[in-house]
Amino acid sequence: MGPVGAGVVAMCLGAALIVNGAGAADPPPQPGEARVYPDEPRPAPNDPPPLAPLASAAPIRVRIPAISVDAPLTGLGLEDGGRLAAPPDDEVNLAGWYRSGTAPGAGGTAIVAGHVDTREGPAVFYHLGELHRGNTVEVDRADGDTAIFTVDAIEVYRAEQFPDRRVYGAAKGAELRLITCGAGFDRAEQRYLGNVVAFAHLTGLVPGRHTS
Template sequence: MDAGRPPVPQPDPAGRDDPPARSRRTRRVAVVFWSALAATILFTLFSGGRTEGDGRDGAPHAPPAATPSAPATAEPAGPDARPGSNHLPRSRPVRLVIPKISVDAPFTDLAIGRAGRLEPPPAHDTNLVGWYAKGASPGERGTSIIAGHVDTATSPAVFAELHRLAKGDRFEVRRADGQKAVFEVDEAQTFDKDSFPSDRVYEDTPTAQVRLITCAGDYDRQVRDYTANLVVFAHLV
């Protein structure tokens, strides 16, 4: 942990099924937590899966700027997704499926490590996504955080094509309770890491939402990190 960096507080998953009407005090506490978590995530999670000794000489794989596209054709949500409801019960995600960009990947839990920072998904597995297991589960009321590498030292990774998602595209999260939570993209934006809008991205929302996050921008070879993050905002349908 860096000198003077306080440990990131652990969120309390209890109470996530409270009614949508919440006190201002509760919302202020939530905003403070997500703002602290944001700094942790941005510092450690989205470094493209590279290590200090990767010795990579060629230009790193980097996605081009996002371009608008027609919404992908998706299967009807069906009863599993509970169309029209604003949340599902809490349940562990088991698989992320994004037909438009051919993603079909299992989940791993992400947690705050001993250094007080969110641990990233293993860099050696290019087809793996992680979710912050102490936060909202996908489909549960609140903002669920799903992260994946854009590449590794040797090849593109699970979110290499995430930049292709656009408003109206749909994807699903298959859950341990057997239900499928279907999400629709609201927007996709790229933010410089130096001016990342933490409050907006990690806001504790009264409805079920998801943020898909990966690296973007240029790869800085000196600091071995990308200069920006791509965030896909989506809501449960």
């Protein structure tokens, strides 16, 4: 899916709500131990079965009902060193997908990233750490269909311990990773210490759901 790596996502360097914004006493939620899975994330026996991968089509919108996310998607590239670039920080309700990799719903590992906050306040993935196994993620695609993913795990990593292969590695089915900043905040360096990552797999398709 391309040479994404180098641990921390580039957007974790910069503004932070817990220092500069209205939520100084309310840092973004982080996944608890009950939502972290030490083995490779995979569907549990009672989870919806995986759906066969779809033909590739660019994603245009992502919705996560459990945390009230409903946001357009923009394409993202890589910065020097292979880090995933961040979506523009002047639009708090905007997420991005790695356009040189797998499109969500196609076979492989698709990457969607969003800011946790900006200097203006909470951003699109501020509540990503509140997700639970079994929550759903809906991705509208340019072909008019909506791909439905089910969350398998929600994990948090320090930058120096970021498992590139686990997060970005190739997959036989249609997998999705949602990524934002987390793992604590360094006030001296004004940056988050790592990332929150949600793992999900394709479980449904709504044909012709949207026309935009």
